[in-house]
Amino acid sequence: xxxxxxxxxxxxxxxxxxxxxxxxxxxxxxxxxxxxxxxxxxxxxxxxxxxxxxxxxxxxxxxxxxxxxxxxxxxxxxxxxxxxxxxxxxxxxxxxxxxxxxxxxxxxxxxxxxxxxxxxxxxxxxxxxxxxxxxxxxxxxxxxxxxxxxxxxxxxxxxxxxxxxxxxxxxxxxxxxxxxxxxxxxxxxxxxxxxxxxxxxxxxxxxxxxxxxxxxxxxxxxxxxxxxxxxxxxxxxxxxxxxxxxxxxxxxxxxxxxxxxxxxxxxxxxxxxxxxxxxxxxxxxxxxxxxxxxxxxxxxxxxxxxxxxxxxxxxxxxxxxxxxxxxxxxxxxxxxxxxxxxxxxxxxxxxxxxxxxxxxxxxxxxxxxxxxxxxxxxxxxxxxxxxxxxxxxxxxxxxxxxxxxxxxxxxxxxxxxxxxxxxxx
Amino acid sequence: xxxxxxxxxxxxxxxxxxxxxxxxxxxxxxxxxxxxxxxxxxxxxxxxxxxxxxxxxxxxxxxxxxxxxxxxxxxxxxxxxxxxxxxxxxxxxxxxxxxxxxxxxxxxxxxxxxxxxxxxxxxxxxxxxxxxxxxxxxxxxxxxxxxxxxxxxxxxxxxxxxxxxxxxxxxxxxxxxxxxxxxxxxxxxxxxxxxxxxxxxxxxxxxxxxxxxxxxxxxxxxxxxxxxxxxxxxxxxxxxxxxxxxxxxxxx
Numbered sequence: 211x212x213x214x215x216x217x218x219x220x221x222x223x224x225x226x227x228x229x230x231x232x233x234x235x236x237x238x239x240x241x242x243x244x245x246x247x248x249x250x251x252x253x254x255x256x257x258x259x260x261x262x263x264x265x266x267x268x269x270x271x272x273x274x275x276x277x278x279x280x281x282x283x284x285x286x287x288x289x290x291x292x293x294x295x296x297x298x299x300x301x302x303x304x305x306x307x308x309x310x311x312x313x314x315x316x317x318x319x320x321x322x323x324x325x326x327x328x329x330x331x332x333x334x335x336x337x338x339x340x341x342x343x344x345x346x347x348x349x350x351x352x353x354x355x356x357x358x359x360x361x362x363x364x365x366x367x368x369x370x371x372x373x374x375x376x377x378x379x380x381x382x383x384x385x386x387x388x389x390x391x392x393x394x395x396x397x398x399x400x401x402x403x404x405x406x407x408x409x410x411x412x413x414x415x416x417x418x419x420x421x422x423x424x425x426x427x428x429x430x431x432x433x434x435x436x437x438x439x440x441x442x443x444x445x446x447x448x449x450x451x452x453x454x455x456x457x458x459x460x461x462x463x464x465x466x467x468x469x470x471x472x473x474x475x476x477x478x479x480x481x482x483x484x485x486x487x488x489x490x491x492x493x494x495x496x497x498x499x500x501x502x503x504x505x506x507x508x509x510x511x512x513x514x515x516x517x518x519x520x521x522x523x524x525x526x527x528x529x530x531x532x533x534x535x536x537x538x539x540x541x542x543x544x545x546x547x548x549x550x551x552x553x554x555x556x557x558x559x560x561x562x563x564x565x566x567x568x569x570x571x572x573x574x575x576x577x578x579x580x581x582x583x584x585x586x587x588x589x590x591x592x593x594x595x596x597x598x599x600x601x602x603x604x605x606x607x608x609x610x611x612x613x614x615x616x617x618x619x620x621x622x623x624x625x626x627x628x629x630x631x632x633x634x635x
Numbered sequence: 636x637x638x639x640x641x642x643x644x645x646x647x648x649x650x651x652x653x654x655x656x657x658x659x660x661x662x663x664x665x666x667x668x669x670x671x672x673x674x675x676x677x678x679x680x681x682x683x684x685x686x687x688x689x690x691x692x693x694x695x696x697x698x699x700x701x702x703x704x705x706x707x708x709x710x711x712x713x714x715x716x717x718x719x720x721x722x723x724x725x726x727x728x729x730x731x732x733x734x735x736x737x738x739x740x741x742x743x744x745x746x747x748x749x750x751x752x753x754x755x756x757x758x759x760x761x762x763x764x765x766x767x768x769x770x771x772x773x774x775x776x777x778x779x780x781x782x783x784x785x786x787x788x789x790x791x792x793x794x795x796x797x798x799x800x801x802x803x804x805x806x807x808x809x810x811x812x813x814x815x816x817x818x819x820x821x822x823x824x825x826x827x828x829x830x831x832x833x834x835x836x837x838x839x840x841x842x843x844x845x846x847x848x849x850x851x852x853x854x855x856x857x858x859x860x861x862x863x864x865x866x867x868x869x870x871x872x873x874x875x876x877x878x879x880x881x882x883x884x885x886x887x
Contacts, residue, residue, distance in 0.1 A: 607752075621699055622738060626755055629714035633750045 216267045219274060223345040230340045233312045234266065237500070244506050248442055250482050252475070254468035255445055261452050265499075269455060270342040276302055277346070282404050285347035287332060288355055289521045290377055290549045294531065295397050297416035297458075299404040304343045305454025306350065307521075308332045309501030311615040313340065320365060326586045327614040328498065329358045336369045343455065344370075349403060351396075353377045355556040356589060373399055379557055381550055393546040413541045417531045423458050424527035426465040431524065433472040434516045435574050437489065438481020440472040443515025444505045450522045451499040488513040488634050491576035493567050493597070494583045495590050496521035501615055504582055504623070511628045517574040519567050520582075525552050528566075555589035563593070564600045571606055578607040578634050580627070585614045607634060637686060638693045640720075640880025641673045642713065643700030646736035646764065647847065648672035649874045650680035652691070653881035659684035660874050669700025677706060693884040697876055699737065711883055713876045714742055714753050720879030721843045722748035724869040729841040731875070732833055732858070732866075734825070734848040736764045741833040748879075754835045756828075764848050766800065770821055773801045774814065782815065783853050790820035800824070822854050826861035833862065842866045845875040 220227060241262060245255075261269065273283055284296045285306040293303040313334025314327060320337070321330055335341035344350075349371040352363035366372045375392050378385035401407055430449065433440050449468075453461060475481070490513050492504065497520060505515050518524065529551040532544040553563035571579065579601055583590035594610050601608045609630040613619055637658075642649045648665050650673075652658040661680035665672045673696065681688055696707030697716040704710065713733075721731040722744055731742045743751035756763060764778075771778060790812055792803055800821075807817050825848075833839050842864060848854055849872035859866050869875055 622755070625699065625712050625714070626753075629712040629750065629753060632712060632715045633752070635749075 213267070216271070219271060220266075220342060223270075223274075223342055224339060225342060225345055226339040229338050230266075233310070233338075233340045238263075240500070244444065244502055245448065248444065248482075251445065252441055252468060252471050252482075254464070254471045257464045257467070258445070258449055258452055261456055262448065265452075265455065266342050269457075270346060272457065273302060273304075273343075273346050277348075282348045283343075283346050284400070284403075285344055285350045287351070287359070288353045288377075289526050289552060290353055290355070290554070291351050291375060292393060292396070292545045292549070293420050294413060294416040294545050295393070295400050295408060297419060298408040298413040299400045299406050300412075301348075301400065301404055302457075304347065305498075306332060306335075306341070306344055306347070307454070307496060307498035308335050308341070309451075309496075309498035309615055310335075311617075313338045314615070321362065324586050325362075326356070326358050326584050328496065328584055328587075329362050331498075331615060333362055333366055336366060349373055351375065355554065356587070358586070377549075377556065380559075381557060386546070386550055389550060390543060390546045393542055397542065408538070410536060410538045410541060413538065413545075414533070417533050417541065417545070419458055419462075421530045421533060422462050423453065423465075424530055426462045426469070427453060427527040429469045430465055430472070431517065431527075431574075433469060433476060436476045436481075437575060438479075438483055438485040438487065439489065439514045439516055440475040440481055441468075442482050442509055443490075443492075443518075444502060444509055447497060447502065447505050447515070447518065447522065450518070450526065451497070453526070454522075455499075483514045488577045488631055489516045489575055490514065491517045491519065491567070491571055491574055491579045492523070492582055493519035493570075493579060494581055495587050497582075498522060503613065503615070503617070503620065504580070504611065504627075507620065507624050507627050508580065511624060511631055513627075513631050516576060517570050519563075519570055521554070524566070524570065525554065528552075555593040560593065564597055567597060568600065568604055568606075571601075571604070576606070578609070578630060580630070581608055581610045583612055585612055636692045636885050637690055638695070638881045638884035639677055639680065639691045640716065640877040640882070640884060641677050641694065641696045641698075641704060641707065642716065642874070642877035642880060643669045643673045643676075643696070643698040643704065644713075644736050644876075645699055647873065648676040648698070648700070649877040650676040651874055651877040651881045652680050652684040652686060653878070653885060657874075657878065657881075658686070660871065660877065662873060665700065668703075669698075670703040670705065673700060673704045674706060693887045695880040695884040695887070697880045708884070709887060711880060714740060714755075715750055716876045716879030716883065717845060718742050718744045718750045718879065719748040719882045720875035720877070721845060721869070723878060723882055724875060725843050725867050727841055728843040728867070730833065730836070730839060731843050731845055732829055733844075733846040733876075734764055734767075734829060734854075735846045736768075739763050739829055739832060739846075741829070741836055743836050748882075752836050754832050756832060764846065767821065767825060767848060770800050770804055773804050774808075774817065776818075778847070778851070781851060781853070782818070784815035784819040784822075785853075787813070787815045787819050789823040789857075790816045792820045792824040819853065819857075822851075822857035823861070825854070826857035829858065830861040839864065843875075844868050845872040847873050849873075 308331035317330035317334035663676040696704035701710040742753045745751040
């Protein structure tokens with residue numbers, strides 16, 4: 211039941227309540243079928259179930275109160291954008307990437323249909339006024355990771371201030387310098403928005419906090435390296451998605467709590483699936499909330515997802531910011547340096563990603579790789595050719611799947627995933 | 636051991652009764668209920684083979700409707716079944732190309748009829764049986780009774796999108812382009828799309844062409860031209876998936 215307080219809050223945030231109701235209506239049933247109905251779930255998932263059940267309620271209320279107490283909220287769309295600077299200036303960061311089909315028809319009134327669904331959904335939420343996080347954000351931060359996003363920000367800016375960071379496309383010295391300058395420019399912007407200066411102390415605190423969050427996620431992922439896997443891929447995907455929304459401190463504590471339970475399972479040799487269940491590594495484009503389709507198909511076809519080489523996976527947490535710098539200048543350099551170690555298909559060349567995938571296949575003992583990209587995502591869909599070649603040379607079976615947030619192709623995808631699993635034998 | 640394979644596709648349901656070889660087979664339109672179609676086609680295949688349903692030791696279901704079959708002991712995807720069926724029908728086969736109602740597939744076969752790799756069309760009907768059907772509809776033709784265009788110069792269809800191709804064909808008719816050239820162009824477009832799909836798997840050799848569309852001689856010729864290779868067509872290309880299912884059933 212939605213409390214009346216939330217409806218008042220949503221109204222004050224300028225949301226379209228009727229559409230919001232319609233959008234949320236199927237979620238409890240879907241969540242039950244996909245998550246709660248799983249067998250043998252870790253008890254500590256209860257916290258994340260609660261966060262999910264309150265995803266448009268309690269967490270939004272916290273942010274509204276945070277703003278009333280003088281804070282501000284930045285909405286971001288990419289793991290390259292440094293959360294640390296927003297936190298150091300006394301703000302909160304929310305990852306706004308959208309993974310829902312609902313707002314796409316609205317976006318298609320403006321954007322070409324042949325645009326990546328993530329871009330369409332992100333703008334669509336803004337147009338339909340059904341995402342409380344977009345509504346509560348004081349400003350949005352875009353970046354130039356692809357042509358579609360780059361042009362979409364210009365339209366998004368009509369619906370709220372949208373700051374754009376220029377991400378280089380190569381990782382040479384001149385590119386690193388550009389990104390350093392962009393990080394410094396962003397610092398000035400954030401300071402201007404908040405009216406608060408970022409100091410070496412506040413930035414050190416923010417670097418520590420975000421690193422802690424990354425370490426907690428790494429520890430969670432480390433648990434999945436064991437056979438039998440102690441937790442389903444779907445549950446970990448959900449946690450990764452919630453990492454973009456939840457209060458970082460509380461999220462860290464609860465994730466560590468879950469890790470302790472999982473480490474107990476590992477010690478006792480217990481798994482969420484039997485030992486020997488086929489282990490799948492998923493690589494490709496992000497799966498923002500509530501895009502659970504592929505994981506659900508894989509895990510209801512007799513396999514378990516053990517790792518995601520995606521922005522809602524290892525790319526989000528594997529690289530830390532060096533925390534030994536003492537001057538603001540050196541800290542900013544460290545913050546910028548982290549991003550330049552993340553291997554996204556928007557860079558050329560991008561051999562680092564191939565090396566990451568080969569390493570992750572070994573670390574997580576994956577039997578096969580499913581290369582997933584959203585429809586119309588050129589960089590990832592073209593890069594598939596090189597990744598597949600490298601994996602085949604290494605003797606790792608790989609399946610390429612291109613899809614979107616809709617449910618129409620579920621049966622066809624299930625056939626492909628099941629045939630792939632039959633092939634793994 | 637007496638076994639059966641049922642392949643419930645988007646357009647037709649097929650069943651094969653098997654014991655060392657094909658005893659008999661049947662085909663039924665799938666209609667609105669894949670479960671009903673599966674039950675019906677199995678009963679008919681059993682009756683024509685002269686066996687009672689309770690004599691069938693194992694049943695394997697495949698095709699898009701496989702999950703609805705309550706008479707199957709196991710379900711297996713059509714990819715694995717095509718590989719098994721084709722390497723039984725034509726033991727030399729290294730690749731199956733299947734143009735089905737809602738998707739087309741290329742399957743690379745390893746020893747023992749195992750799947751080495753496969754490719755399927757993405758979220759789009761272009762190059763599938765549905766594409767052919769929709770476009771034939773706009774020509775007032777039926778897949779079952781097609782005139783053979785012979786060796787005419789195929790018209791170039793710029794688009795292999797189902798929706799665009801339909802309007803393109805209407806445009807060609809308005810320009811009074813002869814029907815046989817349009818038909819030949821249509822087969823060529825599908826064949827080229829399918830050859831590109833097969834090419835994703837690397838080496839294309841010793842191809843077996845299956846699915847309902849494989850029965851159309853002009854389509855066979857177009858595929859041979861697009862691949863630049865001879866193509867084998869089994870006696871009954873429609874039932875290769877069901878045959879593979881019956882073979883897998885005999886190893887359960």
